Amino acid sequence: xxxxxERGTSETARAEEEARWSEWMTRANAGDTExxxxxxxxxxxxxxxYLRRRxxxxxxxxxxxQECLLAIHRARTTFDxxxxxxxxxxxxxxxxxxxxxxxRGTRRRHESQEADPLQRAAQTTDPALALQAAEALRxxxxxxxxxxxxxxxxxxxxxxxxxxEGVSVTAMKSRVHRGIRQIKRILAEDGD
Amino acid sequence: xxxDVRSRSxxxxxxxxxxxxxARWRGPLQLALLWWFGAWIFVVAVTLAVQxxxxxxxxxxxxxxxxxxxxxxxxxxxxMAIGTAFALxxxxxxxxxxxxxxxxxxxxxxxxxxxxGLANPALEASMLGKRPHCFVxxxxxxxxxxxxxxxLLRRLAPLGRCSAGFVVxxxxxxxxxLLMQLACxxxxxxxxxxxxxxxxxxxxxxxxAGRLLLREI
Numbered sequence: 001x002x003x004x005x006e007r008g009t010s011e012t013a014r015a016e017e018e019a020r021w022s023e024w025m026t027r028a029n030a031g032d033t034e035x036x037x038x039x040x041x042x043x044x045x046x047x048x049x050y051l052r053r054r055x056x057x058x059x060x061x062x063x064x065x066q067e068c069l070l071a072i073h074r075a076r077t078t079f080d081x082x083x084x085x086x087x088x089x090x091x092x093x094x095x096x097x098x099x100x101x102x103x104r105g106t107r108r109r110h111e112s113q114e115a116d117p118l119q120r121a122a123q124t125t126d127p128a129l130a131l132q133a134a135e136a137l138r139x140x141x142x143x144x145x146x147x148x149x150x151x152x153x154x155x156x157x158x159x160x161x162x163x164x165e166g167v168s169v170t171a172m173k174s175r176v177h178r179g180i181r182q183i184k185r186i187l188a189e190d191g192d
Numbered sequence: 193x194x195x196d197v198r199s200r201s202x203x204x205x206x207x208x209x210x211x212x213x214x215a216r217w218r219g220p221l222q223l224a225l226l227w228w229f230g231a232w233i234f235v236v237a238v239t240l241a242v243q244x245x246x247x248x249x250x251x252x253x254x255x256x257x258x259x260x261x262x263x264x265x266x267x268x269x270x271x272m273a274i275g276t277a278f279a280l281x282x283x284x285x286x287x288x289x290x291x292x293x294x295x296x297x298x299x300x301x302x303x304x305x306x307x308x309g310l311a312n313p314a315l316e317a318s319m320l321g322k323r324p325h326c327f328v329x330x331x332x333x334x335x336x337x338x339x340x341x342x343x344l345l346r347r348l349a350p351l352g353r354c355s356a357g358f359v360v361x362x363x364x365x366x367x368x369x370l371l372m373q374l375a376c377x378x379x380x381x382x383x384x385x386x387x388x389x390x391x392x393x394x395x396x397x398x399x400x401a402g403r404l405l406l407r408e409i
Contacts, residue, residue: 031212040204066203071409075349077213078282091284092409095351 021085029076040069047093054187055097056134058153060104068096094187102180104152139186144179151176220278223344228274231337235367238333239375246321249374258314262305263373269295269302270366277341277359281348283409292355299362303388309380323376327386330368334394338364342398342405349409350402357402358395365391 021039028036047068051061071092079088137145143165150161151172162172239245253260276295279285305314323329341360350356369391373383 028208029212033208037204037208040208041201044200044204062200066200069200069203070207073207073210074407075283075409077218077347078349080282083285087284088282089284091351092349095283095409 018085021089022081025076025079025085026081029079040072043072043089044069050090050093051097054134054136054190055101056137056153058134060100064097064100067100068093071096090190094184094190097187098180098184101148101152101183136183136186140179140182144175144182147172147175148179148183218347220281220348221275223281223347224274224278227278227337227341227344228271230340231364231367234337235333235371239329239368239371242329243323243375245375246377248320252315252378253374256314258305259378262302262309262314263370265298265302265305266366266370266373269298270363270370272298273359273363273366274341277345277350277356277363278348280350280352280356280359281345283349283351288352288355292359295359295362299366302366303384306380306383306388310384313378313380315378317379319377319379321375321377323372326372326376327390330365330372330387330390331393333368334361334365334391335397337367338394338398338401339405342401346405346407350406351409353402353406353408354399355402356406358399360402361395361398362391364398365394 021043024032024035024039028039044065047065048061051064055061055064072089075092079085137148140148146165147161150156150164151158156164158169158172158176162169165172167175253263273295276291279291280288338361341364342357345356345360369383369387372387376382376387
């Protein structure tokens with residue numbers, strides 16, 4: 001009974017949140033800057049929680065939240081008040097999250113070509129901790145998970161990661177690509 | 193948008209101050225219909241300007257139910273493709289994969305009718321109405337329709353720019369390809385090689401052009 005009451009309360013809270021966000025976005029599209037700022041603050045927090053649960057306590061979550069807020073801003077004219085806000089928002093969040101994960105390895109490689117990979121790894125989040133927190137990573141096959149942790153979380157280049165694992169660069173590239181595709185599928189199953 | 197911010201709060205403050213967008217002509221159905229009518233008017237006009245339609249095509253439509261069905265199927269497939277493309281412009285509006293799969297399935301069914309027609313054509317093969325440059329015509333009528341479609345789709349927010357561009361391209365190529373069914377010779381092997389193939393090329397061009405012309409969200 002207690003669990004049912006809790007579920008009922010949480011559903012009511014979600015429905016109220018949905019109505020509030022929908023109203024604020026409608027007012028924002030009509031020119032209400034205050035409503036827009038309040039909406040962005042609130043959904044920014046929700047996005048951060050969602051991304052930390054899926055990807056763990058990693059440094060790129062804040063960048064991802066800001067990219068998602070910008071994407072919401074660019075796409076705001078497509079919000080239809082007759083439809084629910086959450087599916088619209090989370091479709092954008094999932095898209096940007098996958099996009100950032102894909103681009104992440106390349107940018108880090110260009111930023112720190114000279115640094116020793118072990119030194120770079122020590123400066124980033126402990127992959128073991130990241131793994132504990134990251135629901136999305138837990139759904140992957142071990143070789144795909146290791147490939148993503150090394151290239152996207154610890155900043156190893158494909159060459160470095162391939163050498164560590166004793167596989168070819170092509171094989172490592174394929175593991176990263178399949179890992180990202182699998183994460184995309186896992187996030188899509190999330191719904192809203 | 194060139195934003196140089198250090199914190200989330202600063203970002204929110206900056207973007208909240210942006211002026212409210214122009215809300216006119218943002219509905220996906222509105223845009224799809226606008227494109228559909230405009231593209232058909234354009235393709236019919238230029239096709240007729242180059243050479244008249246095949247003599248007797250109207251009587252053929254009435255006399256052969258399968259030929260009429262092929263034609264209607266082509267119209268439906270193109271219409272579904274452009275409807276899908278503009279629906280993709282609304283994030284979270286149903287499953288993207290399912291929408292694209294349904295549109296591609298209908299297009300494949302239409303093309304499949306011509307494959308079946310290789311062994312069993314809907315009409316007796318004839319060189320009546322031959323257009324010497326039908327391959328090029330499909331390409332050069334399809335590309336402006338594609339560009340117009342992408343420029344309209346920019347008003348929305350398709351998340352997958354390549355896939356949205358491909359679907360717009362398929363719709364844009366389907367219109368001249370279908371019109372050639374009535375304007376050029378009716379021989380299924382000719383239709384597949386000289387009308388459908390360039391339409392597919394327009395779809396591929398759409399996938400590349402989508403990456404360039406559609407906004408990154």
